[in-house]
Amino acid sequence: MISDIQKFSLHDGPGIRTVVFLKGCNMRCPWCHNPESIACEKTLEFLSLKCISCGSCVRVCPTGALRIDREGLHLDRALCNGCGACAEVCPTHALSMVGRRMSVDEVFRIIVSDKQYYDNSAGGVTISGGEPLIQPRFTASLLQKCQEGGIDTAIESNLCVPQQVLESIVPYLDRVYCDLKLFDDTSHRRVTGVSNQPVLDNIRYVSRLGIPITVRTPIIPGFTDTEENIRSIAAFLASMPIHTYELLPYNPFAAQKHLDIGVPYGITSDRTSRLTMDILQSVAASEGAPVVVSKEKE
DSSP states (O other): OEEEEEEEESSSSSSSEEEEEESOOSOOOTTOSOGGGTSSSOEEEEOGGGOOOOOHHHHHOSSOOEEEETTEEEEOTTTOOOOOHHHHHOTTOSEEEEOBOOOHHHHHHHHHTTHHHHHHHTOEEEEESSOGGGSHHHHHHHHHHHHHTTOEEEEEEOOOSOHHHHHTTGGGOSEEEEEOOOSSHHHHHHHHSSOSHHHHHHHHHHHHHTOOEEEEEEEOTTTTOOHHHHHHHHHHHHTSOOSEEEEEEOOTTHHHHHHHHTOOOOOOOOOOOHHHHHHHHHHHHHTTOOEEEOOOOO
């Protein structure tokens, strides 16, 4: 189940890359930047700015979840059954279903069409999400096909899976990008809904294999931005040969994406200040971690 395929990405690994976003995630981070990819099934997205209030969707909705008044179109998600009939007739694509089933061969044909760009820029393909490792057979097969075709391969993952799942993937990986949000397991369970123990174990496992691994911490005000958290993560990472520890500044652009799919957004803060990022970078560096601060994605 694919949520999107993004070509010419410059933020998800070296060079020019194609990023394949898989649907479904086993964490529930309140700041998620791809909330449309959290659910494993198709997700109805409503972009209100595109709506022309034509009423086509209201006429075909079988559950009465849609209505129009002087303020425009209203979607009652409690009544919506996710059938997608509204999206099929929407002339402006204000309503759309995020998610489509695709085969490995279908996705690979899209990826390989840009191989000249990968070759010329030392780029490749990155499988992201959602969480790509909860569709492990698809992910392994696609990565294998790319690697056999001479295309650099990477995943962006939370690594929160049993090690045997990861073992089926790593033979086809040239690099790994992993989120480590909180070092304290109690805090990690409270915020994301799951333990971070598999994450820590799998970071150790990948680093032992010698696969270049970049570990990332999104700096979320009120959640991950404490010196204690960053110091603990940095000390953990300094004990192993990771490629980079990357601090990601918080950007609130995802708030609108949550509204578009009817999911509450749990963050009320503004962008992370430069001063905060400088302090946390210094904290991580003092523990011996190879830390950098990422440039913001706009």
